[in-house]
Amino acid sequence: MTISQATASVCSISGIKSNPQATASSNKKKEIYLPGTDCAIKTQVYLSGYTSYRVGGPAEWYVAPRNLESLRASIEYAKTYKLPITVLGAGSNLLVSDRGIPGLVVVTRHLRHRNFDPETGQLTVAAGESIPGLAWEAAGLGWVGLEWAVGIPGTVGGAVVMNAGAHSSCIADILVSAQVLSPDGTVETLTPSELGYKYRTSNLQGGASIVTQATFQLQPGMAPEQLLAITKEHKSHRLSTQPYDKPSCGSVFRNPKPHGAGWLIEQTGLKGFQIGNAQVAQRHANFIVNCGGASAGDIFSLIRHIQHQVQEQWSIWLEPEVKMIGEFPAMG
Ligand SMILES: Cc1cc2nc3c(=O)[nH]c(=O)nc-3n(C[C@H](O)[C@H](O)[C@H](O)COP(=O)(O)OP(=O)(O)OC[C@H]3O[C@@H](n4cnc5c(N)ncnc54)[C@H](O)[C@@H]3O)c2cc1C
Numbered sequence: 001m002t003i004s005q006a007t008a009s010v011c012s013i014s015g016i017k018s019n020p021q022a023t024a025s026s027n028k029k030k031e032i033y034l035p036g037t038d039c040a041i042k043t044q045v046y047l048s049g050y051t052s053y054r055v056g057g058p059a060e061w062y063v064a065p066r067n068l069e070s071l072r073a074s075i076e077y078a079k080t081y082k083l084p085i086t087v088l089g090a091g092s093n094l095l096v097s098d099r100g101i102p103g104l105v106v107v108t109r110h111l112r113h114r115n116f117d118p119e120t121g122q123l124t125v126a127a128g129e130s131i132p133g134l135a136w137e138a139a140g141l142g143w144v145g146l147e148w149a150v151g152i153p154g155t156v157g158g159a160v161v162m163n164a165g166a167h168s169s170c171i172a173d174i175l176v177s178a179q180v181l182s183p184d185g186t187v188e189t190l191t192p193s194e195l196g197y198k199y200r201t202s203n204l205q206g207g208a209s210i211v212t213q214a215t216f217q218l219q220p221g222m223a224p225e226q227l228l229a230i231t232k233e234h235k236s237h238r239l240s241t242q243p244y245d246k247p248s249c250g251s252v253f254r255n256p257k258p259h260g261a262g263w264l265i266e267q268t269g270l271k272g273f274q275i276g277n278a279q280v281a282q283r284h285a286n287f288i289v290n291c292g293g294a295s296a297g298d299i300f301s302l303i304r305h306i307q308h309q310v311q312e313q314w315s316i317w318l319e320p321e322v323k324m325i326g327e328f329p330a331m332g
Contacts, residue, residue, distance in 0.1 A: 034077060039063060039070035041077060041104070047096045050088055050107060052153060054247040055296040056096025057326070059086075059105035066110045068212060072185055075210075078104040079183070086325060087210055089158030090130070093249050095303075097326025098296045108157050111212065116141060122176060124215045127157030131164070138218055139231040145174050145218035147231040151238035152250075157211040161204045163197050167234060172197035179213040180204070187212065200254060200321055243281040246289035252303060253286055253318040261318055262286035268309050275302040300328050 030043045041063045047056035061083060065071040078085050084103035088094065111128035114137075121143065125134060135150040148167040152159065160178050163171050175197075177189050188209075196203040204211065238244065253261035265271070265285035273280045274291070276298030281287035288302055303320060311317050 034063075034070060034073040037065075037070045037073050039065050039073065041074070045105070047088070047091070047100065047105065051091035051094050051096055051249075052247055053091075053095060053249055053290055053294075053296070053299065055098070055290065055294060055299065056091075056094075057098045057100030057296075059100060060102045061104040062107065063104060064107040064110045066112075068111075068181070068187075071106070071108075071111065071181060071210065071212065074104065074106055075181070075183065075185065085208070087157070089127070089155035089161075090153060092152075092154045093158060093162055093322055095249065095296055095299055095322050095324045095328075097324075097328055099327050101326045106210065108210070109155055111157075116143065116218075118220060121218050121220050122215050123218055124213065125156050126213050127155060127160075127211045129156045130154075131156060131159050135231060136228075139227040140224055141220065142222045142224040142227055143218040143220045144222050144227060145216065147227060147234055150231050150235045151242075151244075156214050160195075160211050160214050161202055163200055163202050165200065166238075170197075170200075174216045174218065176215040176217050178204075178211055178215075180209040181212050183208045205323075241284060243283045243287050243289050246281070246291065248281070248287050248289045249322045251286045252288050252320060252322050253306075254321045255286075256316055256318065260286065264310050264314055264316060264318070265306055268306075268313050270306055270309060273302070273305070275305065278302045280306065296326075296328075300324070304329075 031040045033040050041061055043061055044058045045062035046058050048054050063074045065074050075085065086101050086103065086105045088105055088107045090109060109128040111126040114123065114125040114129055116123050123138065131149050131152050131154050135146040138146045148169040152164050152166060154164060159171050160175065165171065172192050175192050177191055178195065179187060179189050181187055251261065255261050262285045265280060270280045271285050272282050277291045277294035278298035279289050279291050281289045288299055307318050
C-alpha cells in the first residue's frame with residue numbers, strides 16, 4: 001500500500017487495518033490508497049463540486065475509481081469497515097444534504113471506455129461516459145439512436161439506472177444489456193426485461209449493484225450532417241424551453257397524468273416563487289434553480305412547499321424524480 005505524502009494528514013495505517021470511521025470523525029482531510037491500486041480514498045470531500053445543483057455537504061469517505069479493479073477494491077474497503085455505499089454518476093439528478101453523506105461515496109465518472117462496433121451497430125460504453133458526449137459522437141458517425149439524449153447531462157450509469165428519457169425516447173428503447181457489479185464482487189450482465197424498466201425507473205434504483213458498463217443498439221448509416229442537425233435541433237429546443245443557464249437537477253417531479261408537473265405548478269401560481277436562493281424557474285415550472293448560494297435545505301423546503309400547494313389546489317401529491325441523499329426532514 002502507498003500512502004499519499006501530499007495530504008495535510010495521512011492515516012497512520014498498515015494494510016488498512018485502522019478503523020476509518022474513527023479517523024474520519026476528526027474532520028481533517030486524509031487520503032489512503034487502496035491496496036494494489038493507484039486509487040485514493042479521501043475523507044471530507046465536499047459534494048457541491050460533484051452535483052449539478054452545486055449543493056451538498058461532505059462525503060465522509062470519497063473514491064473515484066478508474067477501472068473495475070479499483071471499483072472492486074473500493075467495495076471491499078467499504079465492506080471491511082461496514083461503510084454504507086452511495087453511488088454518484090454526474091450528480092445531475094441528486095439533491096445531497098448540506099450535512100453530507102456518511103459512509104463511502106463512489107463517484108463513477110472516471111470509469112471510461114467506449115467502442116462503436118460497425119459490424120453490429122452496438123455501442124459498448126463504461127458507466128462514467130457522458131451521455132451528451134456520446135450523443136454528439138454517435139451523430140457525427142451517422143449512428144441513429146442517441147440524438148434525443150443530447151440534453152441529458154448525466155453519465156451512462158445514471159441514465160441506465162434512471163431510465164433517462166426525452167423527446168418520447170428513453171434508455172429502455174436502446175439498451176441491449178447492462179453490466180453490473182454486485183456487492184459480493186460478481187459481475188452480471190442484465191437485459192432490459194431483468195431491469196424492470198418503467199417511466200424514469202428501474203429495478204436498479206435503491207439497489208446495491210453498481211452499473212459498470214452498458215451496450216446500446218444504434219443504427220449506423222444516416223448522413224452525419226443530417227443527424228448532427230437533428231441533434232442540434234434537440235439541444236436548441238432544450239435551451240429555449242428549459243433553464244440551462246442556472247444549476248438545477250432537470251425536472252424535479254415525476255409527471256402525473258393527465259397534466260404534467262410543470263403545468264400543475266404553473267397553474268398553482270408558483271413560477272418564480274423563491275425560498276432562500278432556490279427558485280421555481282420562470283422558464284419551466286418543473287425546474288428548481290439555484291440562483292447562487294442556495295443550500296440543499298432551501299431546495300428541499302421549496303420542494304415541500306410545492307408539494308403542499310399543489311396538493312391543496314389539485315389533490316395531487318407530486319412525487320420527486322430527484323433523488324434526495326443524506327439527512328432531510330421527513331417528507332410529508
Ligand atoms: C439541466 C438538466 C436537464 C435534464 N434533463 C433530463 C431529461 O430530459 N430526461 C431525464 O431523464 N433526465 C434529465 N435530467 C436528470 C439527469 O440528468 C438524469 O436523471 C441522468 O440520467 C442522471 O445521471 P447521473 O449520472 O447524473 O446520475 P446521478 O444523478 O449521479 O445519480 C442518479 C441515481 O442513479 C444512481 N447511479 C448513478 N450512477 C450509477 C451507477 N453507475 N450504478 C448504480 N447506480 C448509479 C445514483 O445512486 C442515483 O440514485 C436532467 C438534469 C439536468 C441538470
